[in-house]
Amino acid sequence: MAMLRKFDFWTLVMIGTWGILLLLLFIPVGSVLLSSFFDTSGNATIENYLRFFAEPRFQRAFINTLVVGFGGLAGALLLGSIMAFCISRFQIKGSRFVSLLAILALVSPPFIGAYSWIVLFGAGGVVRAWLRDFGIMMPPIYGVGGILVVFALKFYPFVYLMVSGALSNVNRSLEEAAEGLGLTPLQRTFKISFPMVFPALTAGGLLALIQSIADFGTPRLLGRGYNVLATEAYTLYSAEVGSNMSMATTISVVLIAVSMVFVLLQRFMSRRNVYHGNMINKPAKIKLKGWRNVLAHFAVYFIGLCGAMPVIISVIYSLRRTNGPVFQDGFALQSYERILFNLGDVVRNSLTFSASAVVMIVIVGTIVGVLVARRTTLNTSLLDGAFMIPYVMPGIVIGIAYIAAFNTGPLVLTGTASIIVLSIFIRRLPYTVRTTSSALRQISPSLEEAAISLGYSPFQAFLRITVPLIVPGIIAGGMLSFVTAINELSSSLVLYVGSTITMPVRIYLLILDGDFGTAAAMSTILLVLSGIAVYIAFRLMGRNEQALL
Amino acid sequence: MAYLTVQDGVKQFTGFRALNGVSIAVERGEFFTLLGPSGCGKTTLLRAIAGFNDLTSGSITLDGQDLRAIPPHKRDIGMVFQDYAVFPHLSVFDNVAFGLKPRKVPAEQIKTRVAEALSAVHLQALAERLPAAMSGGQQQRIGLARAMVINPRLLLMDEPLSNLDAKLRIELREEIRDIQKRVDIATIYVTHDQEEALAISDRICVMSAGHIEQIGTPQEIYGNPQTLFVANFVGTLNTLAEGEGRAKLLAELGISANAAHWTIRPERLSLLEAGQGAPSGAVALAGTISKFTYLGREAHVLVDTPAGALVVQVSNPALSAVRNPGDTVSVLVERSALMAFDADSKRLSLEG
Numbered sequence: 001m002a003m004l005r006k007f008d009f010w011t012l013v014m015i016g017t018w019g020i021l022l023l024l025l026f027i028p029v030g031s032v033l034l035s036s037f038f039d040t041s042g043n044a045t046i047e048n049y050l051r052f053f054a055e056p057r058f059q060r061a062f063i064n065t066l067v068v069g070f071g072g073l074a075g076a077l078l079l080g081s082i083m084a085f086c087i088s089r090f091q092i093k094g095s096r097f098v099s100l101l102a103i104l105a106l107v108s109p110p111f112i113g114a115y116s117w118i119v120l121f122g123a124g125g126v127v128r129a130w131l132r133d134f135g136i137m138m139p140p141i142y143g144v145g146g147i148l149v150v151f152a153l154k155f156y157p158f159v160y161l162m163v164s165g166a167l168s169n170v171n172r173s174l175e176e177a178a179e180g181l182g183l184t185p186l187q188r189t190f191k192i193s194f195p196m197v198f199p200a201l202t203a204g205g206l207l208a209l210i211q212s213i214a215d216f217g218t219p220r221l222l223g224r225g226y227n228v229l230a231t232e233a234y235t236l237y238s239a240e241v242g243s244n245m246s247m248a249t250t251i252s253v254v255l256i257a258v259s260m261v262f263v264l265l266q267r268f269m270s271r272r273n274v275y276h277g278n279m280i281n282k283p284a285k286i287k288l289k290g291w292r293n294v295l296a297h298f299a300v301y302f303i304g305l306c307g308a309m310p311v312i313i314s315v316i317y318s319l320r321r322t323n324g325p326v327f328q329d330g331f332a333l334q335s336y337e338r339i340l341f342n343l344g345d346v347v348r349n350s351l352t353f354s355a356s357a358v359v360m361i362v363i364v365g366t367i368v369g370v371l372v373a374r375r376t377t378l379n380t381s382l383l384d385g386a387f388m389i390p391y392v393m394p395g396i397v398i399g400i401a402y403i404a405a406f407n408t409g410p411l412v413l414t415g416t417a418s419i420i421v422l423s424i425f426i427r428r429l430p431y432t433v434r435t436t437s438s439a440l441r442q443i444s445p446s447l448e449e450a451a452i453s454l455g456y457s458p459f460q461a462f463l464r465i466t467v468p469l470i471v472p473g474i475i476a477g478g479m480l481s482f483v484t485a486i487n488e489l490s491s492s493l494v495l496y497v498g499s500t501i502t503m504p505v506r507i508y509l510l511i512l513d514g515d516f517g518t519a520a521a522m523s524t525i526l527l528v529l530s531g532i533a534v535y536i537a538f539r540l541m542g543r544n545e546q547a548l549l
Numbered sequence: 550m551a552y553l554t555v556q557d558g559v560k561q562f563t564g565f566r567a568l569n570g571v572s573i574a575v576e577r578g579e580f581f582t583l584l585g586p587s588g589c590g591k592t593t594l595l596r597a598i599a600g601f602n603d604l605t606s607g608s609i610t611l612d613g614q615d616l617r618a619i620p621p622h623k624r625d626i627g628m629v630f631q632d633y634a635v636f637p638h639l640s641v642f643d644n645v646a647f648g649l650k651p652r653k654v655p656a657e658q659i660k661t662r663v664a665e666a667l668s669a670v671h672l673q674a675l676a677e678r679l680p681a682a683m684s685g686g687q688q689q690r691i692g693l694a695r696a697m698v699i700n701p702r703l704l705l706m707d708e709p710l711s712n713l714d715a716k717l718r719i720e721l722r723e724e725i726r727d728i729q730k731r732v733d734i735a736t737i738y739v740t741h742d743q744e745e746a747l748a749i750s751d752r753i754c755v756m757s758a759g760h761i762e763q764i765g766t767p768q769e770i771y772g773n774p775q776t777l778f779v780a781n782f783v784g785t786l787n788t789l790a791e792g793e794g795r796a797k798l799l800a801e802l803g804i805s806a807n808a809a810h811w812t813i814r815p816e817r818l819s820l821l822e823a824g825q826g827a828p829s830g831a832v833a834l835a836g837t838i839s840k841f842t843y844l845g846r847e848a849h850v851l852v853d854t855p856a857g858a859l860v861v862q863v864s865n866p867a868l869s870a871v872r873n874p875g876d877t878v879s880v881l882v883e884r885s886a887l888m889a890f891d892a893d894s895k896r897l898s899l900e901g
Contacts, residue, residue, distance in 0.1 A: 446634035449601055450692075452621050453628040454648030454699060461622070468638050 009459075010375060014383075017368050021386055023411075024426040028401035029256075029389070035249040035404050048250040058232065058251070065213055065228040065258065068147050072212030073205050075152025079303050080159025080204060086296045087160075088167040091287045093297065098304040102157040105307035107530040108314075109487045109504050111217025112523045113150045115511050116310035117141050118222065119317070142224040150218050153307045155208035162204030166197040172284070206266040210259050214394030216490040217508060229255050230396045230490070237400055237494065249404060252397040259392035311527060318521035325515040335521035343506065343518070347525065350503040353417060354485035357424040361432050362478040366470075368429075369436025370462075384437075387430040398423050399494025415497040423491045428481045435477045439470045472540045479537035483530045550613060552577045552735055553598070553703060558607035560593050560759075567593040568604070569759035578733045580726070584746040585756035586782070591739045594756075595705050598737065600624050611702060627696030629706040633688040635680045635695075641667070642676040644691050648699040666698040669728055686717045693725065697732065704729070704736040710745065718742075722749050743783045747771060755779045777810055777894035787813050787859045794855025798882065801832045808889035808897050815862035817886035820850065820872075821879040833879040834859075841872045852880050 039045045052058045083102070087095050105113075120127045121141035128138050141149065170193055178188045216230040223231065229251050236248040288296055305312075321332040339347065372380050390398075402423050406413035413419040443466060451461035489504040496505050503526050510519035551574035560568035568590045575581045583591035596602045598609060600621025609616040616624060627648075636644050645663045654662070667673045670690035680688055689709055696704060709725070710718045726749050729736050740746050746753050747767040755762040755770060755778070763775045774780035789795045789811040799811070827833040836854035848866040852859050861880055863870065872878070889897040 444632050444634060446630040446632055447636060449599070450628065450630060450634040450636075450695070451647065452601075453599060453624075453626055453705075454695070455622055455625070455651035457620070457622050460651075465636055 010371060013367055013371050014379060017364075017371065017383060020364065020426075021383075024422055025386070025389060028398070028405040029393075031404035032249045032252050032256075032397070032401045035246050036253050038246055040244065040246055048246050051247070052250050052254065057227075061227045061229050061232045061251075062254070064144070064219075064226060065230070065255075067144060068151060068215075068219065068228055069209050069213040069258075069262075071144070071148040072151030072155055073209040075148055076155040076159050076208035076212075077201070077205050079152055079156035079307075080208075081163055081201070082299055083156065083160045083303050084163035084167055086300045088164045089286060090293075090296050091285045092300050095300075098300050101304035101308040102160055103534065104311045104527075105154060106157040106161075107483050107487065107534060108311050108523070108527055109217065109489055109507070111221055111489060111504075111508055111511070112314055113154050113310040114146075114218040114221040115516065115519070116313035117146060117150055119313055119516070120309070121146075142222055144223075144226050146222040147219055147226065150222060151208070151212045151215070153303075153309070154218075155211055156303065156307060158207040158211075159201065159204035162200040162207075163197050166200035167193070170196045202266050202269050206262060209262055210392065213255065213259060213262075214396070214490070216394075216396050216493070221511065229258075230394055233396055233400060234490075234494070237403070245400075245404065248400055252394075252400050255394050255397055256392060259394065263388070263392050314520045314523040314527070316520075317516060318524045320517060322517040325513070325517065327517060335517040336525075338518050339521055339525065343522070346501055346503055346506045346522075349417075349500060350486055350526075351529075353421050353424065353500075353502060354482050357421045357428070357485050358478050358482045360421070360425050361428050361481050362474055364425075365429050365432025365477075366436050366474055369433045370440060372433060373437035373440035384433075387433055390427050390430050393427065395427070395488060395490030395492075396494060398427060399491035402491070402495060414495070415500070417500050420492050420495050420500055420502065423495060424485045424488055427488075427491070428484055432474070432477050432481060436470065436474060439473045440466070443469055476537040476541040479533040479540075482533045486526065486529055486533075550610075551575060552579075552612060553737075554608075554610050555594065555598070556608045556610075558594060558597060558609070559605045560590070560597060560602065561605040566759055568597070568607075571607075571756075571759070571761055573754055573761070573764065575735055575737065577735055580729055580736050580738065580749060580751040582738045582740060582746045582750040582753045583756060584740055584743060584753050584783070585762075586741055588758075589756040590759040591741075591756050592707055595707055595737060595739050598703070599626055599628055599705050625699070625702045627699060627701035627704045629689070629692045629696050629704070629709045631708040631711055633685070633692045633712075635688045635691050637679070637681050640677055640679055641672060641691055644680060645695045645698050648695060652699060662698055663694075666694040669697070670694045670724070685713050686721060689713065689721065693728070697728065697734075700732075701734070704734050706736065706738045708739055708741070711740070711742070718745070719748075725749065747783070753783075755782060757782075773896075774888070775896045777812070777890040777896075780812060780888060780890070780896075785815055785860070787815060787818070788857070789813070789859075790857030792856075794857065798832060798834060798856050802830075802882070802884045802887070804884070804887070804899060806889060806897060806899055809892040810890040810894065812888045812890070813859075813882065813886050814888075815849065815860040816864070817883065818859060818861040819881045820852075820861055820863065821881050827881060830885065831881055831883045834882055835877065835879055838872050838874050838876045838878055840874060843871070850878075852878060854880060 036048050037044055037046065039047055052062075083098070086092060087098065092098065118141065119125060121138070122128070123140050123142075125140065128140065131138050140146075174192055174196070175188055178192045183191060213228075214230060216234060219226060219228045219231050220234075227235075233248045233251040233255065236244045236251065287293075317327070318335050319331045319333070320335075321328040321330045322334050368383070372384050393401075402419055403414060406419060413422070447465050447469075448458070448461045451465045452458060456464060486502075487504060488502075489508060492502045492505050493508065496502065501509075503522055507519045507522050507526070510516070510522070553573075553575040555571060555573045558568050558571040559566070571590070571594060573581070573594075583594060585591050593602060597604045598616070600616070600619070603617060611624070611626075636647065639647065642663055645666055646659050649659045649662065663676075664673060667676055670693055672687065672690050672694065675683070675687070680691055683691075692709070706725070710721055713721065722745055738746075738749065747770070750767055752764060752766055753770045754764045757778050763770060763779045765773070765775075770779060771783050774783065780786050789798070795811060799805075821827070821833050834854045834856060836852040836859070838850055839853050839858070840849075840851035842849040842851075843866065846865065848863045848870065850861045850863060850872055852861055859880060887899065889899055891897050
């Protein structure tokens with residue numbers, strides 16, 4: 001009888017999970033796919049794909065996407081590896097502060113970066129103007145170069161956090177053994193250390209690549225005619241005249257396919273290279289002397305400060321005195337006052353949407369995580385695989401997919417707050433499922449069995465023993481989900497209506513309107529909220545920077 | 550009918566059969582040990598009694614009650630785990646009190662009973678501490694107190710000492726035995742350590758490959774093994790090499806029985822002093838020493854004889870007792886020390 005009840009509960013969870021995936025993932029993605037095979041008048045066709053590959057506009061966007069993707073990847077790899085190597089192998093003064101700068105870069109929305117770099121190096125940029133006084137003419141930052149700079153500085157923390165973790169786990173004996181065998185330091189680095197951190201390098205690189213491909217705000221603000229697939233999809237979707245949904249969905253399908261290919265490629269590349277770290281005999285940090293020491297410190301601080309520059313600029317500009325959208329000399333709290341009096345509902349929207357998404361993520365993610373960890377069957381493996389899909393979905397595609405699925409038909413959600421909450425929910429759910437199931441696999445099943453033998457029903461045993469043990473990790477994961485949720489721009493930009501506007505969308509619109517004072521103040525508020533969430537997470541699970549990935 | 554019985558227990562996993570028709574009967578207050586190598590089914594049997602893995606077929610009764618019909622949390626069976634399974638987020642006191650709460654024991658009684666249980670395992674001073682930083686021995690003591698305090702109908706222990714170091718293992722097994730005798734509770738103990746099983750048990754059940762080889766007192770298991778597996782697994786064993794040497798030895802001892810395996814325990818062999826003759830009922834076997842291993846309280850001498858290489862155990866070896874490889878010696882083989890097994894590895898009796 002008890003066995004039967006237990007069986008029923010988990011079967012229910014299984015059905016519920018597939019139901020959620022069907023409604024929030026398969027139907028939207030299916031709608032996108034379906035829509036891409038129909039023309040605007042509703043006839044089945046592959047015309048859209050032919051057009052995609054024939055029209056120079058789309059060909060260019062496709063190539064541009066690959067250029068910014070690989071450019072962002074290369075930049076992030078370069079900056080991230082330098083920083084990881086210096087911090088994990090050399091004694092750097094204030095290395096914790098530098099790590100904090102990397103976290104700041106990670107939790108700030110990328111389009112803020114774009115605008116801050118415009119402030120410094122744009123047509124009327126502060127630094128450019130200053131250099132012009134010395135007679136140095138510098139091209140403005142617009143175009144592909146600017147996009148790549150922003151991507152490199154925004155996404156290097158992925159590589160840095162992944163690789164520094166791997167580097168500090170390489171067993172020192174291995175390098176000593178290589179030294180004993182007569183390899184030069186350079187040979188050691190390339191033949192021993194490099195292969196050991198290669199999986200971490202590709203994993204961090206993959207994150208940078210996928211984010212670069214998916215990013216919408218940066219090319220939109222900085223590109224000035226340099227269009228990528230994400231911006232083209234948005235343009236086609238949002239054009240007031242001649243909006244072309246089927247072409248927008250076609251581009252979305254291509255975007256998903258491109259991301260998917262890179263995920264599979266990364267898995268293929270690092271399939272055999274799984275090295276287990278060691279807890280003993282960790283590499284010692286070398287104390288550099290002379291110019292090498294200066295160079296290492298300079299590199300680390302330069303990368304860290306440049307990456308955090310948008311945050312610094314936002315905070316400073318949020319405090320500048322303004323007259324309308326025009327900055328004046330001196331400091332004032334006008335921008336914050338404007339938010340307080342005019343834009344309070346935007347902050348409230350962001351907070352309620354993110355909080356409700358996170359509550360749902362935590363509850364559903366935990367239950368599904370338990371299912372995946374405790375019942376290893378073909379079904380749960382499939383479930384685990386299905387949760388990979390949201391991982392490769394660019395936000396703009398999720399937005400378009402949700403419009404395609406929920407604009408008409410049995411369930412109409414467009415224009416509601418729920419559609420924004422659900423889009424955030426499905427994108428972040430996989431992370432919680434993963435973290436919960438891996439946390440559960442660390443807990444010995446005999447703990448629950450002990451409680452059962454002492455007279456607690458299996459469900460009570462789970463509630464009283466397992467739950468208290470995984471709750472800190474779950475709350476920490478929830479806090480990190482909150483950071484992602486509250487910074488989400490691209491899907492909300494597609495899904496918002498006047499009453500459901502969120503902070504990132506408002507910041508984006510403010511920047512387009514040229515009201516950077518208010519945008520900076522709102523960014524600062526966003527940053528403070530993210531900072532609080534990260535702080536709580538780190539308090540609960542220790543300073544585990546890799547959990548941010 | 551015995552207190553706990555398992556009748557024709559079968560457990561079929563996909564691909565292999567972990568238990569193949571196992572029957573045991575345990576009396577009230579008895580210390581009953583399941584002994585065998587890993588994969589023999591001993592833990593599967595224990596977990597079936599606990600209710601964590603139900604049998605595929607067969608019956609389990611406790612005090613006349615059908616246990617398989619009762620969910621595990623209502624069986625009232627205490628369990629001690631190999632990895633201690635101490636709840637890391639609860640204090641030592643709360644760990645031990647954990648099982649009393651669902652039994653609706655009043656708070657006052659919980660206090661006194663937990664205090665008693667903790668003092669029985671010498672942990673009363675650590676009651677308010679969290680167990681995370683404690684040693685393995687202390688954690689297992691918590692596990693023991695936690696299982697005992699609920700006054701279970703049956704106590705199950707799944708290799709509770711195998712993660713501890715050798716000295717602590719001996720110390721704690723004595724304590725377990727003393728406590729078990731004092732509270733007089735039927736206990737089923739799983740181990741792969743034959744010395745531990747001999748030291749602690751009232752009766753031992755030796756298992757291999759999902760079936761029972763022999764059930765008996767420690768003396769019966771060690772001194773009178775019924776199968777070659779039991780003789781080999783419990784204690785050490787010399788097997789006489791088949792051939793002329795063995796035939797000659799058996800003939801000299803006046804044994805005519807026809808057996809597939811002839812074995813003898815090292816401690817039943819001895820080395821003859823020079824010039825000493827073999828007493829009646831025994832034969833001196835000439836041989837050459839090939840290895841001498843000194844172990845303190847005993848020494849093992851490996852001797853090459855016509856009947857194969859034999860280990861002779863010399864107890865309490867004197868300082869001057871060192872033997873060198875290459876020395877010739879005589880090994881004294883007593884007739885009563887030989888154990889014979891047939892081709893199915895079953896013990897043959899050597900009457901007459």
